[in-house]
Amino acid sequence: xxxxxxxxxxxxxxxxxxxxxxxxxxxxxxxxxxxxxxxxxxxxxxxxxxxxxxxxxxxxxxxxxxxxxxxxxxxxxxxxxxxxxxxxxxxxxxxxxxxxxxxxxxxxxxxxxxxxxxxxxxxxxxxxxxxxxxxxxxxxxxxxxxxxxxxxxxxxxxxxxxxxxxxxxxx
Amino acid sequence: xxxxxxxxxxxxxxxxxxxxxxxxxxxxxxxxxxxxxxxxxxxxxxxxxxxxxxxxxxxxxxxxxxxxxxxxxxxxxxxxxxxxxxxxxxxxxxxxxxxxxxxxxxxxxxxxxxxxxxxxxxxxxxxxxxxxxxxxxxxxxxxxxxxxxxxxxxxxxxxxxxxxxxxxxxxxxxxxxxxxxxxxxxxxxxxxxxxxxxxxx
Numbered sequence: 381x382x383x384x385x386x387x388x389x390x391x392x393x394x395x396x397x398x399x400x401x402x403x404x405x406x407x408x409x410x411x412x413x414x415x416x417x418x419x420x421x422x423x424x425x426x427x428x429x430x431x432x433x434x435x436x437x438x439x440x441x442x443x444x445x446x447x448x449x450x451x452x453x454x455x456x457x458x459x460x461x462x463x464x465x466x467x468x469x470x471x472x473x474x475x476x477x478x479x480x481x482x483x484x485x486x487x488x489x490x491x492x493x494x495x496x497x498x499x500x501x502x503x504x505x506x507x508x509x510x511x512x513x514x515x516x517x518x519x520x521x522x523x524x525x526x527x528x529x530x531x532x533x534x535x536x537x538x539x540x541x542x543x544x545x546x547x548x549x550x551x
Numbered sequence: 552x553x554x555x556x557x558x559x560x561x562x563x564x565x566x567x568x569x570x571x572x573x574x575x576x577x578x579x580x581x582x583x584x585x586x587x588x589x590x591x592x593x594x595x596x597x598x599x600x601x602x603x604x605x606x607x608x609x610x611x612x613x614x615x616x617x618x619x620x621x622x623x624x625x626x627x628x629x630x631x632x633x634x635x636x637x638x639x640x641x642x643x644x645x646x647x648x649x650x651x652x653x654x655x656x657x658x659x660x661x662x663x664x665x666x667x668x669x670x671x672x673x674x675x676x677x678x679x680x681x682x683x684x685x686x687x688x689x690x691x692x693x694x695x696x697x698x699x700x701x702x703x704x705x706x707x708x709x710x711x712x713x714x715x716x717x718x719x720x721x722x723x724x725x726x727x728x729x730x731x732x733x734x735x736x737x738x739x740x741x742x743x744x745x746x747x748x749x750x751x752x
Contacts, residue, residue: 411620414563414612420735424750437751453660453667455617458624464615465562470750473731475648475724482649482720482727488748507666511659518616518656 381490382549383442384542385435387449387459388535392543396550400438404459407431411462418469424487425469432466440470443490445525446545448538451498454511471522478521486524494520494528495545499538553605554583555704556638558597560611560622564588569610571685572643572678575694576608580701589621594628602634606641606673606704609661612681613646618657626664633668640665641673641704643697645681649723651713653679672709676700679715680723683730689716 382399384390389403409432417427426433439445449460456464471484496516498504504512509532516530533541557576561567565588577584585604587597601607611622618626642661644654654677665672676696678684684693696714703710716723728742735745 412562412614414561414567414614414619416734420731420740420745421738423735423740423745423747424752433751440750452623453618453626453664455623455656455660458620458627461615461617461620461623465620468615472746473734474746475727477720477724480720481653482723485746487750489750508663511656511663514659515617515656518653522616 381438381441382444382446383438384446384546385439385448385460385463386542387457388538390448390539390542392539392546394546399546399549400442402435402438404435404463407435409435409462409466412465412468416473419471419473423469423472426466428466432463435463436467436470439467440487440489443492444549445492445494446497446542447494448497448499448542451500451504451508451512451532454508455515481521483522489524491524491526492528494523494525495531496528497531497533497538497541497545499533499535501535503534504532553705553707554585554603555580555606555608556600556604557584557586557608557610558625559586559588560609560619560625562614562619562621564590564621567612568645568681568685569612569643572645572693572697573608573610575697576610576643576701579694579698580705582705589625594625595632597625598629598632598634601629601638602636604638607638608641608643608704610643613644613654613657616653616656618660630664630668637670639671639673639704639707639709641675641700641709643676643678643700645678647680647682649680649715649718649720651677651679651715674700674703674709675711677711677713679713680718683727684716687716692717
């Protein structure tokens, strides 16, 4: 399965049924409460029954993933970050070693080829790009990325960049 | 001597480990220190108070490798509503993993916020194994580091500190497995139930 998660509505044409596009800005997703319910009360299920529960199973299933997010302080802005925090039911409470580091055990989460597109209204500074790259390197370990690419762009160029990535998937 | 504003950026502020870390700081700090939680409704109130303090200490957990969205949203409000006088910003961050260095990206994000918004960056305390450490004999290590953090802020001799349980990764995994198994047991779950591979099924 191929999944596009975007924090902004995108006018893109998708011809392939395997590709699922989710506009997070149109969904009702509350902040994670940090209750650990998805680990210790209802394993694999968030106790908040809002739109996030339709999204994280698709994150888990996807083997090709495209995240589109505004960048803020070198990380994802609020819409994407809220969703990623709500995706922790895809992991177990239990810890394992990954390349000598401690990380959570994943449930049925596919290995992913991920493309992360970070955008801003103005040019993104080199310093902010470096912080974002370090963040995605950490995400790769915690979110089961086999390979990943990071792209930086402006809001104006965003749809063209996304359309180009979708074309690659459809080719 | 200045004054310190502690801001708890944990999504579960009232029941959080961050609150416990802040309480240890309050107990050991030798200058006027006032504690606040970030709530959805008090961003502007907190922004107004910032000018009354020489230092702010943000206390928060690592969430999905970065700042929790509770704190991120507050920082965005602060960016739009800067105080007349900007305090020095220090941070106390904890993650549940053994390695305190897993907090590094969140620290860099806070530094970037400070740089983009004209705040001086102060001290850092990075805690690994922060979910459970306060309930273990290793708590003494945390208390010691929080005292050092407090002294560094009070004396304006800012520094970067870190601590964690002094266990090997394998020992940590065994200990954390017991911790989480007991957590589930209190909710009537077995370890096998907690280990389900199913997601929303």
